Amino acid sequence: MKHEMPQLKYAKNALEPKMSQETLEYHYGKHLQAYVDNLNRLTENTEFETMPLEDIVRKAEGPVFNNAAQTWNHTFFFNQLTPEHSEMPESFKDALCRDFGSVEIFKEKFTKAAAALFGSGWVWLVKDKDNKLDIISEPNAGNPMRKGLTPIMTIDVWEHAYYIDYRNKRADFINAVLELTDWNRAGELYAAR
Numbered sequence: 001m002k003h004e005m006p007q008l009k010y011a012k013n014a015l016e017p018k019m020s021q022e023t024l025e026y027h028y029g030k031h032l033q034a035y036v037d038n039l040n041r042l043t044e045n046t047e048f049e050t051m052p053l054e055d056i057v058r059k060a061e062g063p064v065f066n067n068a069a070q071t072w073n074h075t076f077f078f079n080q081l082t083p084e085h086s087e088m089p090e091s092f093k094d095a096l097c098r099d100f101g102s103v104e105i106f107k108e109k110f111t112k113a114a115a116a117l118f119g120s121g122w123v124w125l126v127k128d129k130d131n132k133l134d135i136i137s138e139p140n141a142g143n144p145m146r147k148g149l150t151p152i153m154t155i156d157v158w159e160h161a162y163y164i165d166y167r168n169k170r171a172d173f174i175n176a177v178l179e180l181t182d183w184n185r186a187g188e189l190y191a192a193r
């Protein structure tokens with residue numbers, strides 16, 4: 001199966017000034033493209049060649065896992081962003097309040113986890129099999145589906161995600177991603193069975 005680049009749902013300049021066109025040209029256009037190309041090259045003529053991407057993420061190790069998970073994670077991340085103002089569905093707000101205390105406390109905890117992750121990786125809001133929400137930090141290409149958890153939203157804290165726009169100010173990038181997140185989509189992913 002040949003893996004393809006996901007199409008962005010917005011123009012490359014639509015997230016400015018929080019996320020620049022230049023960042024999308026590099027992060028989406030070059031970094032994600034490289035992961036997709038590497039994945040296609042590494043899986044050719046292997047047991048993974050005909051496997052759906054999610055299954056490769058769950059089963060592979062080493063370079064195949066790294067490039068498959070980075071393809072999946074970036075696709076999820078870019079699909080999460082929106083230039084439109086989005087409202088959280090009430091049921092999702094209720095779940096955040098139940099599991100974190102309030103929406104604000106959730107955002108504070110997510111921000112702290114994203115700021116504290118040392119080096120490269122991803123911080124995820126996930127739900128478990130009982131629909132309980134939690135925040136988990138994963139190094140490098142880590143993906144919560146390997147632990148049986150369902151991703152709801154995420155942030156990429158690799159330096160390539162923010163260095164063009166924010167240099168060393170990761171905290172400013174975290175704020176920007178929270179403002180660019182489509183909370184309606186997060187709520188739909190939470191509600192999905």
Ligand code: MN
Pocket residue numbers: 027031074156158160161
């Ligand atoms: Mn990235």
